[in-house]
Amino acid sequence: MIRAIHRWPGLVALALITILALSGAALSVFPAAERIGAAQPETGLTVATLAARIKLAYPGVEQIRRQPSGRITAYWFDQGAPGAAVIDPATGQGVASADPNRIERWLTNLHRSLLLGDGGRIAMAAGAAAMLVLAFSGIALVMRRVGGWRHWFTPLRGPLAGRLHVEIARIAVIGLVLSAATALWMTASTFDLLPDGAAALAFPAEVTGDTGFAPDQMPILQQTPVAELRELSFPFSGDVTDAYTLKTDGGTGYIDQGNGALLAWADLTGWERVSETIYMLHTGQGAATLGLVLGLMALGVPAMGATGVLIWLAGRRGRLRIRGNQPAGRARTIVLVGSEGGTTWGFAATLHAALTKAGHSVHVGPMSGYAPRRHGSAERIIVLAATYGDGAAPASAKGFLDQLNAADRAPDAPIAVLGFGDRSFPAYCAFAEAVSEAARAKGWDAFMPPDTVDRQSPQDFARWGRALGQAMGTDLDLVHTPVSPATQTLTLMSRRDYGSEVQARAAILRFALPRATLWQRLTGAGFAQFTAGDLIGILPDGSAVPRLYSLASARRDGFIEIVVRKHPGGLVSTRLTALMPGDTVTAFLRRNPGFYPGRGRAPLILIGAGTGIGPLAGFVRGNARRRPIHLFFGMRHADSDFFYGQDMPGWQADGRLTGLVTAVSRGGGRPHYVQDALRGDGAQVAGLIRDGARVMVCGGRDMAAGVTEALAEILAPSGLSPAVLKAEGRYVEDVY
């Protein structure tokens, strides 16, 4: 619901909001430039003195105005010809043209009315209203995603467009809300919808009828500093019934031209003051720095528009792939999808295609459309559920749990639940778990145990597909390729072998950098830009499901390095560990920004086991800034599994690596795992984490679970927990 409120105003008003933002950003420069350019009066300068100076220089002066920037303009008539100039308050002489800046006028009219008069003003006000709706719905979405105000600036993971969109938004939103709200106020004021007009001040009924009292002798002008002046109008030459009109920050008054007495005075009304403050906040007139900041924030709008459209298109693409969907009432297999961004729909489409090919009739629909009565022919119901934020239901699953809980009994057709999530988040597949739990509580039969897919892993999905095939008595091969990656050919430069003694052959493989095209260099596509922690994917022959390996090098290292252990029956690992220098392999790059060490100076605690050392070693090698790094490395045999063992002393000697602790699990004596090593150094680890250290874990799933457990124990006395650290983005895992 909130997503729809966010999406549609955004798409409909995109062009309008972009024009508003760009013209607004351009306009924000003018008040600052005027402020810098305005000659400021000496302290204590009164309106009386200023008026006398100007009157001396321009005897025909009619009006003196002061802008909020401090710029003073005088208007006069000289022998019937009108004149105007920006005045230097020190001399009263004109120093610059007072003509309005044509570009600024044009931009102003574009910004407030699309150059179209009142109709355009209303359209632009609608744009500002759309901006407000976008801002508030966006705030709600970000809150839901990160889990509350306290995590407002928590680091994000996921596709670049989505991250950029939110990164810009959470900084710019405050300025955009301010600009849009004040814009609406100003439009209402322009259309006389607010009682913020000037207080009616009647022109005095009687004046002395004399003329010629010098302005610099007038008490009220002598009391008014120039800094408070807005406007001083001189009486019309020769009109004895006229008077001086003075407008200041405090109000408006009339002054007799015969004796200088104040004839009438009215203070600004409260509404006027509010409107003027709002005008200042919106335009930066009188608050130039704020104006510049708001202008900068407005520049985020086009970027958010573009990324927003990309997110929307990606979501749409994900849903559009289901061809030959069977009607809900006739299908034997019902697939219900709970998806937020649309990726889960892609998996559903793969499942749909494979089941259809195997001769099943399948209906795919959103979980929110769950209606057991409509699924009359269903023999099984398969739920593919992603999780949003901290365990919340994703967009297409809204209301599912309420429906299920409210039903008096569970459907006859048994259920299978597959959760989609990211293990590096604390609430991994929490929504799928909630669905399983609710189904169990209702007595809904499950024909398969619940399972999960981590970070859209095709392997996880294929494995679950085989189990599903068994349960259904069908041969099912789920080959899911989220995006067909652009591959490049890599040539092996060298290899370092390990593990031959323990019959677990492993190697550090170093490939040459492929030549990058100019386009790749410009866009950072493919291997033109990568860093340790990113992944390379390798497609086994005859399979569309890639194997992913963590990179142990960055582009600036000048090579591509991975650590591979041969798995029995593993197609890719067997091929890789058999590669000889000069051999080639086809691979693609997949970015993994969730597993970067980040830019800070806070210490890093790197924990890895086995081939999981790869990206961690890459971080250490790339640690040119000598950030404190403490590495905990678990291996089976010290003499055969110590990847990078020869490099470590050098890294420690030149300060790239602060501390190294190894744990050896086999080869005599009690097994010592990396989590045991952590416990051994518990006090130091807890201290580092209390001081802001970031924890990065890479390796097998069991090891990661053990590490989480050990850290939970270590951190318990200090009131911290791995879950809290994860929520703060200070505890990340790359687990396989």
Place this chain on the structure above:
Amino acid sequence: MKSLLAALAMTTALTLPGLAMARPVTLTTTLNSYGGDGAYLVLFVTDATGAYAGSLWMAGGKSKYYEHLTDWHRVTNGDTAQVDGITGASVGAGRTLEITLDLADALFDAGYTLHIDAAVEDMRDSPNEVAVPLTTEGAGVPVAGRRYIASFAYDM
């Protein structure tokens, strides 16, 4: 052709004894290219003593800006009822405003003066842009304004 007799009769002091005798008068105001946004113009009449007699036309729709038409604002105290029903759009630089009104014969050759105040956003206020006596022989004689008005004439 805008017949504003009724409106004038209702809203202004131009309801004079000789009102039964009225004639169409065309007021033509041409602005010079002063290089700014559209100008607000107000056309009003004062009697032989200089007292406000009534308004003929207001070019400019937003009453919050009327205070910049300073002479008119001074004599009417900003009373928007004075221009109810005789308000049109502001006039762009270089453009011409032409209005035709049924004006009472008694306004002519009786010491009445037609005034125009002008104002432009972010530029100077220009009260008393034009002040011409309403006379039969003055009809058709163009006069220049002080700042924004290139020429003004009334034709009978």
